[in-house]
Amino acid sequence: MSNNSITNVKKKSIPPKRRQTLASHLSPITSRQSPSRRGRPREFDQEHALDQALELFWRQGYEGTSIADLRSAIGITAPSLYAAFGSKEELYGRVLEHYLAGLGRTLADALREETNTYAAVKRFLLESAHVFAGPKNPRGCLISCAIPTCAPENRAAADIVASKRTGSLLTLRNRFQQAVKNGELPRDTNTEQLARFYGAVIQGMSIQALDGAGAKALRGIAETALKAWPGGTRPGPVP
């Protein structure tokens, strides 16, 4: 109950946050949506709510989206929102997962379905170009350029997205390491450096998409980036 003001030197009073933790750390899927539970059933569709929240966070960012925005977009009252998602920060985490399971799954798809690593990267870049400039969703990437900077109070939310970006870099690097073993990449390839490079390209494409670059311009960036592929433009031998 009492706000321990000892630990916090800053002047902004960060709200206490009582019920945050447990739900989000158990299972990423079934936090509160397992059917046929005890009390009064939920009257709104969680999936639809996440869609609406995704749209807002994507278009306006974390700090630019208020609870009031979310409430009116989803069409529920504040207590319902907090009962279902815990807090703005937790909802944001859920939305990121929702994105990565939907339009943001381009990297995972490409790496899983393409046996050739060069082809996987190429597909990842080109599909991203398509999504980032697509007319049906907000421009850019929800992950790549979300909350780059923020007020100290929102640091936690920023760290969540940052960890997703870092995760993508690691995923790329792991594949490149495997590709070195396969012979797809030269033995002396700096895999982390290469992963960072293609990660940077994606992030830059995302920002330029926000600034108005179309799919064609983004594909041009991707095309140029592929010229930096080790061993020349041609893909390495397929294992």
Place this chain on the structure above:
Amino acid sequence: MSNNSITNVKKKSIPPKRRQTLASHLSPITSRQSPSRRGRPREFDQEHALDQALELFWRQGYEGTSIADLRSAIGITAPSLYAAFGSKEELYGRVLEHYLAGLGRTLADALREETNTYAAVKRFLLESAHVFAGPKNPRGCLISCAIPTCAPENRAAADIVASKRTGSLLTLRNRFQQAVKNGELPRDTNTEQLARFYGAVIQGMSIQALDGAGAKALRGIAETALKAWPGGTRPGPVP
């Protein structure tokens, strides 16, 4: 005086903004700082105020920095701040100029001082890596990844930074066009595409710097990006 609520469909009441325009559109330098004017002299140093504001906007972003933050960092009262800079949005514009005249002048410097275009791009990338990961200033680039998304009310501020990014892309493209004429770049070079590519690399480097990448990692990204230089890794003939 009266808020014309016809044009604005959104629910958020955007503050009227009375005294915004004139000052900022005349001269980017002498808006209110020409010496020996009429009334009571200013008691704080504008330059120092801009430094403090720069630090804050750089570290926390536009939406993450409040007037209260700026007030206490600069050490002035709200009326003084508004008298000197007009509004948060105008102050932000001033800060961006301040940045481009200081630590953010890497692109302009490189292009002006390096006769070889490849060398200019290389220097731009490496110097940026140094600034983005430098310990003396906030990480990343104030321009590259600032306000990618925002609340509708802050669209104007976001457009200011976006125009700086677009300006950098145009500057790069112009230099590349010149380099094609010089013979430094192949005749069939898509100069806009190349400019977008190196712009994207810088933007990605900035984001990764925010995520914790050190100067060495950023230089690695730059090094890889230079391998995409048309005609191979070696610079073209010097004119």
Place this chain on the structure above:
DNA sequence: CGATTAATGGAATGATTGTTATAGAATTCC
């Protein structure tokens, strides 16, 4: 000197921020 002009400090503006009591309504368990 008196008038004008502009910056200052203190206090307040209305609106919006994220979040929560409180009470009522709808379901399952026993």
Place this chain on the structure above:
DNA sequence: GGAATTCTATAACAATCATTCCATTAATCG
């Protein structure tokens, strides 16, 4: 059929948001 449980709606919470009113102070111009 209660008891327990969980969602919903109304209303409120304190804090913070960007901005401005007011009276005062300090300078220059005539």
